[in-house]
Amino acid sequence: MISIIATILFALFAGFYTLGVWMATWQEEELSLSHEKAVHMNIVIIALSSILFAIALWAFIKIDWDTLFLIP
Amino acid sequence: MTIHKHWFVFFTRMTALLSVGVVPLFGFLFAPELALVINPDSLWYLLLFFAMIWWLALLFIFFIEWLDYWLDAWIITDQRVIDIEQKSLFRREVSEFVIARIQDIKIETPGFIGTVLKFGNIRIQTAGEESFTIETVPHLNEIKNLIMSFAHRGAMTDPD
Numbered sequence: 001m002i003s004i005i006a007t008i009l010f011a012l013f014a015g016f017y018t019l020g021v022w023m024a025t026w027q028e029e030e031l032s033l034s035h036e037k038a039v040h041m042n043i044v045i046i047a048l049s050s051i052l053f054a055i056a057l058w059a060f061i062k063i064d065w066d067t068l069f070l071i072p
Numbered sequence: 073m074t075i076h077k078h079w080f081v082f083f084t085r086m087t088a089l090l091s092v093g094v095v096p097l098f099g100f101l102f103a104p105e106l107a108l109v110i111n112p113d114s115l116w117y118l119l120l121f122f123a124m125i126w127w128l129a130l131l132f133i134f135f136i137e138w139l140d141y142w143l144d145a146w147i148i149t150d151q152r153v154i155d156i157e158q159k160s161l162f163r164r165e166v167s168e169f170v171i172a173r174i175q176d177i178k179i180e181t182p183g184f185i186g187t188v189l190k191f192g193n194i195r196i197q198t199a200g201e202e203s204f205t206i207e208t209v210p211h212l213n214e215i216k217n218l219i220m221s222f223a224h225r226g227a228m229t230d231p232d
Contacts, residue, residue: 013128020135023162037142045135049128056124062117070109 006057013053017046073218075146078191078210082141089137093130096123136161146206148215150222153196155204173199174223179212194219 020042099106099119107115143158154168176197186192194206194216209215 017135020139020161023139041138041142042135045131045138049131052124052128052131056121056128059117059121059124063114063121064111065114067111068114068118070111 006060010050010053013049014046017042017049073148073215075148075206075209075215077141077144077208078189080185080189080191081208082137085137085141086134089130089134093127096126099123146209148219148222150225153204153219155206167204169196169198169202169204171219171222174219175199177216177219179216181212182208 096119099122103115103119106119110118139161140158143156143164145156147154147156150171152168152170154166157165157167159165174196178195178197179192180195181187181192189210190212191208191210192212194209194212196204196206196219198204206215
């Protein structure tokens with residue numbers, strides 16, 4: 001179940017950033033702005049968010065949700 | 073010539089974002105107190121999980137802010153000025169006017185930081201009573217002089 005939710009979330013994130021990259025590339029070409037800067041920045045952001053996402057997922061799996069709260 | 077907003081505009085936004093970025097560290101700071109109510113075996117992972125989610129959200133905001141900064145631009149040619157304003161991720165406004173129609177250019181320096189870092193606003197009045205404002209641009213005088221030189225050249229070659 002967790003892996004399905006994680007996959008969906010990751011796909012949403014990746015999809016959104018890919019759209020951003022596509023949009024920035026398109027606009028840079030359309031307006032002849034200095035080329036590829038937005039694309040490079042977006043690739044860095046995608047890589048960083050993938051790392052953060054992977055760590056978040058790893059931590060989430062490691063949490064023992066059944067004994068999380070200590071009941072006095 | 074393509075002009076973007078001055079880097080200071082982006083810097084101020086990023087400073088705010090960075091200051092919010094330290095919030096999860098407080099969780100680690102108060103870990104001993106939290107360990108009284110949360111299982112210590114899972115506490116570190118829980119804090120790490122929330123820190124990552126927090127930073128993912130901030131990265132998302134950074135992405136949108138950066139795109140907004142980078143794709144907001146003015147293109148000045150010897151014929152016209154094109155103003156591209158990125159409103160949101162997929163929404164933008166592009167307006168342009170012919171340089172020969174320029175009647176008046178005013179530059180404004182907004183205070184101390186603007187004076188030191190040499191940025192400000194350029195307000196352009198055209199013959200159609202319309203006015204365009206280019207906000208927080210660097211090299212104010214150079215840009216003003218460039219537009220004025222194009223306008224004079226345009227006025228001299230204009231048959232009307």
